[in-house]
Amino acid sequence: EVQLVETGGGLIQPGGSLRLSCAASGFTVSNIYMAWVRQAPGKGLECVSVLYTGETTHYADSVKGRFTISRDSSKNTLYLQMNSLRAEDTAVYYCARDLSGIWYFDLWGRGTLVTVSS
Amino acid sequence: EIVLTQSPATLSLSPGERATFSCRASQSVSNYLAWYQQKPGQAPRLLIYEASNRATGIPARFRGSGSGTDFTLTISSLEPEDFAVYYCQQRRKWVTFGGGTKVEIK
Numbered sequence: 001e002v003q004l005v006e007t008g009g010g011l012i013q014p015g016g017s018l019r020l021s022c023a024a025s026g027f028t029v030s031n032i033y034m035a036w037v038r039q040a041p042g043k044g045l046e047c048v049s050v051l052y053t054g055e056t057t058h059y060a061d062s063v064k065g066r067f068t069i070s071r072d073s074s075k076n077t078l079y080l081q082m083n084s085l086r087a088e089d090t091a092v093y094y095c096a097r098d099l100s101g102i103w104y105f106d107l108w109g110r111g112t113l114v115t116v117s118s
Numbered sequence: 119e120i121v122l123t124q125s126p127a128t129l130s131l132s133p134g135e136r137a138t139f140s141c142r143a144s145q146s147v148s149n150y151l152a153w154y155q156q157k158p159g160q161a162p163r164l165l166i167y168e169a170s171n172r173a174t175g176i177p178a179r180f181r182g183s184g185s186g187t188d189f190t191l192t193i194s195s196l197e198p199e200d201f202a203v204y205y206c207q208q209r210r211k212w213v214t215f216g217g218g219t220k221v222e223i224k
């Protein structure tokens with residue numbers, strides 16, 4: 001079955017760090033665009049990071065310098081390392097696939113909730 | 119940043135009715151626009167890409183149109199499973215999403 005499964009969310013204090021994982025099955029994460037998209041409670045969607053082929057990355061201004069996207073092809077898994085977390089980072093984080101390479105997301109995981117609070 | 123404004127925020131309709139809602143971009147995005155459907159507790163699902171192309175498995179009752187700054191998603195006859203929130207997304211410059219339109223049962 002083709003799917004994405006995110007893990008690693010939870011409650012974290014402001015200033016803390018967390019690493020999210022996204023395990024893919026039914027396809028390989030290498031050589032395709034992958035992204036993390038978040039949704040704050042009751043709010044819309046925000047693309048926070050994209051990992052292109054060749055390991056080129058792009059980040060939203062709101063997370064630049066704090067978040068790092070990466071992948072491990074041997075584990076077929078995408079990661080998001082989140083440092084210096086702020087209350088405004090509280091959201092459900094979705095992993096998403098861009099199979100066409102033109103920044104449309106055709107497959108999404110169910111998401112993992114990150115809550116930043118003291 | 120390209121801002122996408124969706125309207126209306128909420129649309130109250132009955133099954134079988136036609137739904138039409140809008141996405142307006144703060145600057146031209148050509149036809150680089152997609153539509154997603156999201157149901158409560160679920161991830162978004164890609165419906166339409168490049169303004170008017172249906173994604174794999176999307177029924178023909180979903181139709182996207184528009185170019186430049188003004189786009190429309192039309193659902194010709196609402197099925198019970200179509201009541202959800204719909205988001206537009208542009209890829210002209212980075213990736214941004216609209217605020218969503220909720221289609222609720224009247």
